[in-house]
Amino acid sequence: MIEAVKSRSRKRLITLTVNGEEHEIAIRPNAMLVDVVRDQIGLTGTKSGCSSGSCGACTLLIDGRPMLACSTLAVECDGKAIRTVEDLADGERLSPIQEAFLDQGAVQCGFCTPGMLMSVTALIASNPKPSHQEIKKALEGNLCRCTGYNAIFNAVLQATGQDGIKPIMF
Amino acid sequence: MILYDFEHERPGSLQDVAARLAELGPTAGILAGGTDLLPNMRLKIRTPATLVSLGAIAAQPPGTDTDGWLRIDALTRLSEIENSDTVRAACPMFARSAHVVGSNQIRQAGTLGGNLCQEIRCLYLNQEHDFQFVAPCYKRGGDCCYPYPKNEKDFCASVFMSDIAPALIALGSDIELVGANASRRMAVEDFYTGVGMTPTVLRADELVGAVMVPPPPPNSGWGYHKSTIRGGLEFAMVVVAARVALGEDGETCADARIVIGAVSEGPSRARGAESALVGAAPTPEAIAAAASAAVAECRFLPHHNFSVEYLKQNAEVYLRRILSEAFGRAKTGPGKGGQDQ
Ligand SMILES: Cc1cc2nc3c(=O)[nH]c(=O)nc-3n(C[C@H](O)[C@H](O)[C@H](O)COP(=O)(O)OP(=O)(O)OC[C@H]3O[C@@H](n4cnc5c(N)ncnc54)[C@H](O)[C@@H]3O)c2cc1C
Ligand code: SF4
Ligand code: FES
Numbered sequence: 001m002i003e004a005v006k007s008r009s010r011k012r013l014i015t016l017t018v019n020g021e022e023h024e025i026a027i028r029p030n031a032m033l034v035d036v037v038r039d040q041i042g043l044t045g046t047k048s049g050c051s052s053g054s055c056g057a058c059t060l061l062i063d064g065r066p067m068l069a070c071s072t073l074a075v076e077c078d079g080k081a082i083r084t085v086e087d088l089a090d091g092e093r094l095s096p097i098q099e100a101f102l103d104q105g106a107v108q109c110g111f112c113t114p115g116m117l118m119s120v121t122a123l124i125a126s127n128p129k130p131s132h133q134e135i136k137k138a139l140e141g142n143l144c145r146c147t148g149y150n151a152i153f154n155a156v157l158q159a160t161g162q163d164g165i166k167p168i169m170f
Numbered sequence: 171m172i173l174y175d176f177e178h179e180r181p182g183s184l185q186d187v188a189a190r191l192a193e194l195g196p197t198a199g200i201l202a203g204g205t206d207l208l209p210n211m212r213l214k215i216r217t218p219a220t221l222v223s224l225g226a227i228a229a230q231p232p233g234t235d236t237d238g239w240l241r242i243d244a245l246t247r248l249s250e251i252e253n254s255d256t257v258r259a260a261c262p263m264f265a266r267s268a269h270v271v272g273s274n275q276i277r278q279a280g281t282l283g284g285n286l287c288q289e290i291r292c293l294y295l296n297q298e299h300d301f302q303f304v305a306p307c308y309k310r311g312g313d314c315c316y317p318y319p320k321n322e323k324d325f326c327a328s329v330f331m332s333d334i335a336p337a338l339i340a341l342g343s344d345i346e347l348v349g350a351n352a353s354r355r356m357a358v359e360d361f362y363t364g365v366g367m368t369p370t371v372l373r374a375d376e377l378v379g380a381v382m383v384p385p386p387p388p389n390s391g392w393g394y395h396k397s398t399i400r401g402g403l404e405f406a407m408v409v410v411a412a413r414v415a416l417g418e419d420g421e422t423c424a425d426a427r428i429v430i431g432a433v434s435e436g437p438s439r440a441r442g443a444e445s446a447l448v449g450a451a452p453t454p455e456a457i458a459a460a461a462s463a464a465v466a467e468c469r470f471l472p473h474h475n476f477s478v479e480y481l482k483q484n485a486e487v488y489l490r491r492i493l494s495e496a497f498g499r500a501k502t503g504p505g506k507g508g509q510d511q
């Protein structure tokens with residue numbers, strides 16, 4: 001087994017453009033993007049769930065791609081553009097996706113919601129009218145322990161102006 | 171959870187990465203998408219002192235070599251492979267196998283090289299060690315094995331779970347390993363050792379540069395299946411992959427490659443079942459016999475609470491189905507169901 005270095009690694013400066021705003025941040029190589037975004041930049045919308053790539057709560061967009069902030073080193077993001085859930089609303093006005101999530105009851109505890117919204121944002125950017133199957137596939141990496149997913153699928157259908165919304169029975 | 175402290179470098183070319191690996195020796199780790207390595211570093215399964223990142227190197231787009239083989243850069247993201255028109259047209263099974271890995275987020279970050287070099291998995295290994303266990307197992311550098319207490323020293327009976335490797339082997343692909351001074355090329359099946367402690371032949375100063383897939387033989391077809399419980403974001407319980415070709419008569423099997431993955435330390439080819447099929451008409455009886463022969467000759471380990479009996483039965487059923495599909499595609503001629511992802 002290989003012993004990890006005992007001495008402290010050197011800090012380095014990286015530049016992240018987060019929601020359009022440039023940040024210069026000093027970090028060590030072991031800093032995870034999720035911790036930098038939440039603790040150093042102060043945007044706590046992005047959630048940290050499993051820390052192992054399995055839940056999707058930490059999903060944000062890196063150069064437009066939905067990625068896991070818990071499994072990405074911040075130093076690897078030097079010079080990249082990051083978009084978090086805080087960027088979706090325009091001031092007090094929610095984005096159509098966020099409105100649809102509220103309308104359809106797709107938010108319960110809310111812990112999965114930021115990650116869900118970012119995955120859906122990426123999906124719609126490349127596929128404005130996703131089928132039920134495509135929605136499921138795009139969200140397979142976002143776990144929700146509350147809604148049972150159907151309300152979330154309904155919200156995506158509503159946000160993309162499609163039929164097929166199924167009533168949810170409680 | 172905070173990762174332990176380590177150093178990080180981003181060389182600008184594969185050769186420079188190989189040179190740094192040679193200088194640093196076994197204390198270095200190669201970082202690609204990090205979706206396998208970083209969780210494993212959190213669990214202290216791997217503890218490299220320096221990460222040599224491939225992040226500064228751009229992946230070459232999929233292209234065709236002068237010998238007609240399709241070349242896919244090892245740094246290509248799985249999302250690019252599943253969506254590449256070139257890959258989907260030339261080898262739909264490869265695109266399919268990338269499509270079923272993990273989740274969209276994992277495929278956006280995960281690379282082909284990282285997928286093929288991913289760490290083996292075991293219920294003991296893939297959890298926080300310090301919390302429940304007194305001593306590390308062989309794989310963690312210790313002196314015991316939890317699921318198999320009777321295992322000899324340094325015998326690790328874990329499972330290699332790449333969804334892509336079995337497809338590449340069924341397609342007859344090669345892999346290119348880049349070293350500081352020389353590169354070598356070998357069949358993907360020879361890249362895997364079937365040994366849990368050292369699952370691949372990759373040396374500490376080498377990295378995977380590319381994968382090359384040959385053009386399919388005439389009248390060929392493919393079949394692929396990944397068995398899971400929930401069908402999304404899940405490692406496989408069994409992966410089966412096959413590529414078959416019919417002779418000029420369109421009636422007898424001229425070539426067959428059958429691979430079973432995710433049930434032992436490395437993907438295995440069922441050569442006995444393959445040769446029994448060649449020269450025969452692919453009747454339902456011949457296909458059923460090949461499926462059962464393949465299951466009988468490959469090594470199965472119980473894993474993730476699936477018994478060997480269950481895994482074997484699952485593999486046999488899906489082998490029958492994918493072999494029928496493969497012969498069906500071989501019969502329907504060019505196109506061979508290329509776009510039916
Ligand atoms: C929640 C979750 C689900 C997953 N599901 C699946 C699944 O269903 N199927 C599956 O196959 N995998 C799965 N994986 C494993 C892994 O994410 C993928 O296999 C992915 O493709 C790994 O690629 P990467 O670039 O992220 O590798 P990394 O994590 O960067 O690297 C993995 C290993 O390969 C080495 N490596 C990377 N690139 C090279 C190279 N070019 N040459 C030599 N060595 C290299 C690294 O040093 C490391 O040891 C899953 C992972 C997670 C976290
Ligand atoms: S099978 Fe391998 S990884 Fe699992 S406990 Fe035994 S030695 Fe460790
Ligand atoms: S916190 Fe990143 S996937 Fe769960």
Ligand code: FES
Pocket residue numbers: 106107108109110111112113143144145146147
């Ligand atoms: S709303 Fe609670 S986890 Fe999804």
